[in-house]
Amino acid sequence: MPGRLADKVALITGSGGGQGRAAAVMFAQEGAKVVVTDIKVEGGNETVELVKAAGGDAVFQETDVSNAADIKVAVDCAVETYGGLHIMYNNAAVLHKHDTTVTNLEEEMWDFVLNVNLKSVYLGCKHAIPEMTKVGGGSIINVSSLAGILGVGNVHAYTAAKGGVVSLTKAIATAYASKNIRCNAICPGAVDTPMMAHVLHGSNPKRLERVAKSHPLGRVGTPEDVASMGLFLASDESSWVTGSVFTVDGGYAAQ
Numbered sequence: 001m002p003g004r005l006a007d008k009v010a011l012i013t014g015s016g017g018g019q020g021r022a023a024a025v026m027f028a029q030e031g032a033k034v035v036v037t038d039i040k041v042e043g044g045n046e047t048v049e050l051v052k053a054a055g056g057d058a059v060f061q062e063t064d065v066s067n068a069a070d071i072k073v074a075v076d077c078a079v080e081t082y083g084g085l086h087i088m089y090n091n092a093a094v095l096h097k098h099d100t101t102v103t104n105l106e107e108e109m110w111d112f113v114l115n116v117n118l119k120s121v122y123l124g125c126k127h128a129i130p131e132m133t134k135v136g137g138g139s140i141i142n143v144s145s146l147a148g149i150l151g152v153g154n155v156h157a158y159t160a161a162k163g164g165v166v167s168l169t170k171a172i173a174t175a176y177a178s179k180n181i182r183c184n185a186i187c188p189g190a191v192d193t194p195m196m197a198h199v200l201h202g203s204n205p206k207r208l209e210r211v212a213k214s215h216p217l218g219r220v221g222t223p224e225d226v227a228s229m230g231l232f233l234a235s236d237e238s239s240w241v242t243g244s245v246f247t248v249d250g251g252y253a254a255q
């Protein structure tokens, strides 16, 4: 399929729902062949069906992003199925309960969240970079959060992991620029996905309105708002962009 990502192969973690699914469909519509990965098999298969319904090409590989062997298998799947890897979209993450600060955060939760949200990015890059090198370069997109750059939300393990994602993004960008591998981070504001369902659509109907108003543009984000930035960073349109951190947040961080 011709398009902004024609002839590219993309691996998107956590694409069995939410923003990752939106990116999978959008990337495929722009010509990329997509390896959909998620810990949830049903969601992953649904995304593949959506990609195919949109005229694109995708396969699903069950993957726990905190597991090194799983990540290796997912990268191998891209190479074996589609002949290489050009785009690594490290998107999968978990959010823990709000109002969990260092004093009431259990060590097990810290370890779990750091593994899924930060170690995963290390593992994804570790296995993707050698394959990108073989095809002459590539684009890594790491999904951080406003919580990675601002002290908001009282989600301290999540915040620490997302801050780590930002630092690692910059370090990878400088270390692998000579191999034509770019690495950028996206920091979304509140986006209406399953991750935020309990916050935005819980028992208090005023909650959504309040969160929407806290963003200057007056609404929460859609998965496509973030995937659109991902598409730009994945494409050659951003060929002189690396080591950058993009807020996609309806203006929240500008306040």
Ligand SMILES: NC(=O)c1ccc[n+]([C@@H]2O[C@H](COP(=O)([O-])OP(=O)(O)OC[C@H]3O[C@@H](n4cnc5c(N)ncnc54)[C@H](O)[C@@H]3O)[C@@H](O)[C@H]2O)c1
Pocket (backbone or CB within 6 Å): 013, 014, 015, 016, 017, 018, 019, 020, 037, 038, 039, 040, 043, 063, 064, 065, 066, 090, 091, 092, 093, 094, 116, 143, 144, 145, 146, 187, 188, 189, 190, 191, 192, 193, 194, 195, 196
């Ligand atoms: N939704 C928001 O408001 C918001 C805000 C800022 C940043 N983010 C970030 O955006 C990214 C996408 O989140 P989302 O909003 O689409 O959330 P989501 O929960 O809707 O989607 C996350 C996906 O990751 C998968 N996943 C979870 N643990 C996994 C694991 N161990 N291995 C593989 N897959 C796993 C889930 O099954 C799910 O499909 C995440 O990095 C998140 O931290 C989200």
